[in-house]
Amino acid sequence: xxxxxxxxxxxxxxxxxxxxxxxxxxxxxxxxxxxxxxxxxxxxxxxxxxxxxxxxxxxxxxxxxxxxxxxxxxxxxxxxxxxxxxxxxxxxxxxxxxxxxxxxxxxxxxxxxxxxxxxxxxxxxxxxxxxxxxxxxxxxxxxxxxxxxxxxxxxxxxxxxxxxxxxxxxxxxxxxxxxxxxxxxxxxxxxxxxxxxxxxxxxxxxxxxxxxxxxxxxxxxxxxxxxxxxxxxxxxxxxxxxxxxxxxxxxxxxxxxx
Amino acid sequence: xxxxxxxxxxxxxxxxxxxxxxxxxxxxxxxxxxxxxxxxxxxxxxxxxxxxxxxxxxxxxxxxxxxxxxxxxxxxxxxxxxxxxxxxxxxxxxxxxxxxxxxxxxxxxxxxxxxxxxxxxxxxxxxxxxxxxxxxxxxxxxxxxxxxxxxxxxxxxxxxxxxxxxxxxxxxxxxxxxxxxxxxxxxxxxxxxxxxxxxxxxxxxxxxxxxxxxxxxxxxxxxxxxxxxxxxxxxxxxxxxxxxxxxxxxxxxxxxxxxxxxxxxxxxxxxxxxxxxxxxxxxxxxxxxx
Numbered sequence: 001x002x003x004x005x006x007x008x009x010x011x012x013x014x015x016x017x018x019x020x021x022x023x024x025x026x027x028x029x030x031x032x033x034x035x036x037x038x039x040x041x042x043x044x045x046x047x048x049x050x051x052x053x054x055x056x057x058x059x060x061x062x063x064x065x066x067x068x069x070x071x072x073x074x075x076x077x078x079x080x081x082x083x084x085x086x087x088x089x090x091x092x093x094x095x096x097x098x099x100x101x102x103x104x105x106x107x108x109x110x111x112x113x114x115x116x117x118x119x120x121x122x123x124x125x126x127x128x129x130x131x132x133x134x135x136x137x138x139x140x141x142x143x144x145x146x147x148x149x150x151x152x153x154x155x156x157x158x159x160x161x162x163x164x165x166x167x168x169x170x171x172x173x174x175x176x177x178x179x180x181x182x183x184x185x186x187x188x189x190x191x192x193x194x195x196x197x198x199x200x201x202x203x204x205x206x207x208x209x210x211x212x213x214x215x216x217x218x219x220x221x222x223x224x225x226x227x228x229x230x231x232x233x234x235x236x237x238x239x240x241x242x243x244x245x246x247x248x249x250x251x252x253x254x255x256x257x258x
Numbered sequence: 259x260x261x262x263x264x265x266x267x268x269x270x271x272x273x274x275x276x277x278x279x280x281x282x283x284x285x286x287x288x289x290x291x292x293x294x295x296x297x298x299x300x301x302x303x304x305x306x307x308x309x310x311x312x313x314x315x316x317x318x319x320x321x322x323x324x325x326x327x328x329x330x331x332x333x334x335x336x337x338x339x340x341x342x343x344x345x346x347x348x349x350x351x352x353x354x355x356x357x358x359x360x361x362x363x364x365x366x367x368x369x370x371x372x373x374x375x376x377x378x379x380x381x382x383x384x385x386x387x388x389x390x391x392x393x394x395x396x397x398x399x400x401x402x403x404x405x406x407x408x409x410x411x412x413x414x415x416x417x418x419x420x421x422x423x424x425x426x427x428x429x430x431x432x433x434x435x436x437x438x439x440x441x442x443x444x445x446x447x448x449x450x451x452x453x454x455x456x457x458x459x460x461x462x463x464x465x466x467x468x469x470x471x472x473x474x475x476x477x478x479x480x481x482x483x484x485x486x487x488x489x490x491x492x493x494x495x496x497x498x499x500x501x502x503x504x505x506x507x508x509x510x511x512x513x514x515x516x517x518x519x520x521x522x523x524x525x526x527x528x529x530x531x532x533x534x535x536x537x538x539x540x541x542x543x544x545x546x547x548x
Contacts, residue, residue: 067444086444092437095542096459105455109446129270139543142277157445185270 015080016166016200017043017066022075024061035061037225038075045081045166046198050205050215052245054253058226059204063170066202081168081200083110085158089173091146093138099125099149100134106157124152127193144182147174148189155197167199173206187214208245218245222252324509332510333517342518349480349495350522352408356415357476361469364420368427368468369453382428385421393418393475394482406489411480418479419472426468430461462538470531477523496522 024036035058043049051059064070065077067086085106093102103121112120125131128148138146151174158167175183191214194201205211211218212234220229230248234241284290306326312318313325336342370377371385396417400410434457442456458465484497492498496519503511539545 069440069443083446086441088437088441090437092435092441094438094456094459096462096538106445108455109442109448109451129274137541137543142273144273145277153445181269182273185266185273188266189270 014044015042015078016045016047016168017041017081017202018076018078019062019066020076020078022062022065022072022077024058024065024070025073034225036065036072037227039221039226039228041219041228043168043200043202046200048194048201048203048214048216050203050211050218051221052205052208052211052218052249053221053226054206054223054249058223059221060172062221062226063172063202063204066168067170079168080165082158082165084168084170085154085156087147087150087154087169087171087174089176091138091143091150093146093149093153095138098135098137099130099141099152102138102149103153103156106153110157120156121152124156125149127155127196128152128189142182143178144186147178147186150174151190151193155193155199158199167197169199169201171201171203173204175210176205176207183210190214208242208249212242212245220245220248220252222255321507321509324513328510329513329517332508332514336514345494345496345499346518346522348493349484349497352411352495353415353473353477353480353522356412356480357419357473359412360416360419360423360472360476363416364423364468364472365427367420368424368431368465369457371424372428372431373457378428385424388417388421389425392482393479394486397483397486400483401487406487406492408492410487411483411492414483415476415479419476422475423465423468423472426471427461427465430464430468431457433464434460463542463544466531466535466538470527470535473526473531474523477519477526481519 019039019041022036022039022041023034026033026035039058039062041049041062051062053059061070063086065072066079067084069086093099094105097105100118100121103124104117107117107120122131122134125134128151130145130148130152133141133145138149141149154169154171155167158169175186178186187210190201193199203211203214216233216235218232218234220231221227222229229252232241232245285293309326313323317323333342336345367385371382372378393414396414397410400413404410404413438456438460439452442452447455480495481497481500484492484495485501488498488501494502496515500512500515500519503509503515
């Protein structure tokens with residue numbers, strides 16, 4: 001019924017996500033704001049892509065469109081994945097449910113039976129090393145732990161499909177509200193989880209260092225309207241790439257100074 | 259980047275160990291009793307003392323201000339003859355039935371008002387207005403519509419408690435952080451599943467506050483209805499007992515009735531709503547008020 005962690009089937013599809021000319025306009029007439037203007041993006045199954053940009057570049061809007069929480073004004077979106085999972089900047093756990101129950105909630109919406117739900121939730125909590133606190137409620141956990149529960153919940157909702165469709169995880173600045181040490185730990189945690197689960201990840205951030213550390217590919221978006229400015233392959237990241245991306249990001253931002 | 263992964267794992271494990279909340283141990287039972295049980299007992303004793311002193315000063319005639327011991331005797335009499343239990347049962351079962359009916363009506367009503375914009379615009383303020391209308395104002399109309407029957411009493415109870423419960427639920431839903439239903443949608447919850455697993459539990463604290471107020475209103479409305487609408491057909495409830503005391507110019511009976519009405523109110527609060535509220539708030543880590 002449920003796909004287990006070990007048996008993620010290598011997929012035959014070569015794109016997990018494909019965006020073509022996606023445009024999003026908020027409002028009408030004179031007060032209309034173009035958030036995204038013709039964004040093209042391809043993500044391969046199991047690929048880790050970081051979307052980088054300053055505020056107002058429509059990163060979150062783009063993520064919401066892929067997640068199906070928002071509709072594009074025009075353009076095309078094609079998903080060859082199971083239901084995409086979303087992680088926000090806040091963990092947004094249900095405060096009345098224990099960590100395990102929060103993870104189970106995702107499985108419940110997917111129609112997984114009670115026993116399978118329990119087993120799978122514990123398995124995912126073990127994966128983020130929170131098996132011991134499965135019975136704790138969110139207010140009893142630290143910020144970093146909560147975000148890891150949110151990660152387990154997101155994984156639960158995307159890796160549940162039986163047809164072997166590749167999983168997709170959308171992350172909207174998930175570590176931005178954490179302290180530096182916790183962020184460092186969670187980044188390595190995320191990389192480990194990504195390697196074990198073979199999930200495609202679109203990770204939105206405004207932190208160049210984070211983008212280069214985590215991603216295989218970094219996509220820089222311009223602000224108002226959001227467009228893809230450039231892409232970098234950062235699998236073998238050197239500090240040169242970091243500087244180069246930083247320079248470009250600064251250019252994009254300073255272009256708005258006038 | 260330069261840190262090897264297993265060092266980071268250790269850092270992570272260390273962070274977790276530091277972050278695990280320290281368990282608070284509960285104070286012993288006698289100390290908690292000393293803190294929460296003793297002050298109300300002292301307050302009650304003081305009140306009795308003042309009453310006794312007032313009575314002893316003989317400022318008011320006996321038929322207006324009875325001696326505490328006479329009221330006590332009336333209470334003991336009605337309890338020992340079993341009369342008190344019959345009276346309490348008559349009133350309590352009406353209040354509980356009326357309250358349960360109010361919950362059944364008010365819950366879907368509150369959901370509708372909270373989630374459907376047109377419904378909120380149409381009857382949202384009416385419902386809030388109804389909350390400030392004393393339900394005793396419905397008694398004359400209800401008597402004309404239903405006669406002096408149980409229907410009259412239940413109608414007044416419903417008019418008293420439905421607005422409170424529905425409004426509580428609306429307030430509870432309005433205060434849900436918008437991120438929670440969004441997460442629900444992202445996890446694939448449909449409208450019904452979202453209402454059942456996210457909206458209702460998230461609104462529970464507000465809903466519970468509404469239920470508590472709804473109970474208080476239904477109890478008050480019931481007393482008002484019973485005092486005004488009296489007939490042999492309706493039997494003797496607390497309101498009628500109070501009414502009888504007044505008709506007989508028996509101040510002992512009147513005070514005893516008031517005492518019993520209060521007792522039920524406090525009892526239900528302490529035995530039912532307080533523990534429920536505590537459990538709900540504690541589960542969410544909202545222990546500030548406890």
